[in-house]
Amino acid sequence: MDPLAFNWYQGSRLSRTYWGPSYATSTEVMFLYYLGQTKAAANVYDGLRIVQVCAWYTRSSVIISGVACSTASSDTGIWTPGYVANTNAWDDLAFDAPKTIFVYRLGKINPNII
Structure with missing residues (x-):
């Protein structure tokens, strides 16, 4: 895999999807x-x-x-989680x-990239 590749994975309909501490959830309120909430925790999941x-x-x-996006960052050379984003x-x-x-939509990169 190209170490600089940014891979997108898309899914739909599932109301709660977790990848370790990262997640995309949807809650229906009184019909x-x-x-919807998202969090990119900068964790490594499935490599x-x-x-x-x-x-x-x-x-x-x-x-x-x-469109709600939570984005992790590595501005200081250490990966930090993104904020919870709502839609x-x-x-x-x-x-x-x-x-x-x-x-x-889920963005994943090579875990060795900082």
Whole structure:
């Protein structure tokens, strides 16, 4: 693997996904509202360092929320976790409305890069 490669992994629909201390979670509040949170903890998981976790909501493949990104940094030569980032979306209460989908994207790099 190229040591400078930044690999993106994308997933959707899962409401809670953890990679050690890094995560992307979605919580439905009273069937009306969704709250998504992300955290990039700069930990090594499956041989790669997690440096960014982003999440958003879609309906019919259209983004309906802001994009929340937590980004770890190594400005001082030591990896530090990113802040928790939040996004949210209102649900559509129509019986036949398209599903609201939680989408996340995960950025991983070679763990030897500082």
